[in-house]
Amino acid sequence: xxxxxxxxxxGRKPFKKxxxxxxxxxxxxxxxxxxxxxxxGDYVIISNGREEITTRVNLSSHPFxxxxxxxxxxxxGESWKLIRILHQGTQEYNRVYDADTxxxxxxx
Numbered sequence: 589x590x591x592x593x594x595x596x597x598x599g600r601k602p603f604k605k606x607x608x609x610x611x612x613x614x615x616x617x618x619x620x621x622x623x624x625x626x627x628x629g630d631y632v633i634i635s636n637g638r639e640e641i642t643t644r645v646n647l648s649s650h651p652f653x654x655x656x657x658x659x660x661x662x663x664x665g666e667s668w669k670l671i672r673i674l675h676q677g678t679q680e681y682n683r684v685y686d687a688d689t690x691x692x693x694x695x696x
Contacts, residue, residue, distance in 0.1 A: 625654040631674040631684050636666055642674075642684055 626632050626645045632652050633642050645653050651661045652670055659670045674681040 625656045625659075626650075626652050626670070626673045627675075628653060629676050631681060631688075632670055633672040633674070634668045635671050636668050640671065644688070 628645055628648050628650070630645050631642055632645055633640055634652065635641070643652075647653065651663055651668075652659070655661065655670055657670055657673060660667050661670070662668075674684055
């Protein structure tokens with residue numbers, strides 16, 4: 589019997605405590621990175637110095653996606669500056685969304 593008992597104990601690996609590094613932390617203790625800038629679905633107000641345009645960031649590849657206020661982006665050789673972001677769920681967003689939906693529905 590002692591021979592079989594020693595056989596089982598020798599086959600096991602010794603228990604090793606994990607380190608307290610951030611890599612070994614469980615997922616519920618990790619910090620989630622916040623999203624900054626305009627996200628897909630938001631409206632943005634951009635200006636080229638002469639006119640202001642409100643446009644919707646529809647894809648993550650949109651030129652103003654994930655950009656912060658004040659960022660300049662060149663589109664077709666013209667420089668546009670991000671003035672304002674209207675995030676989903678805000679009152680300004682709902683107002684612009686309603687006007688945009690009405691314009692699409694009635695065709696003007």
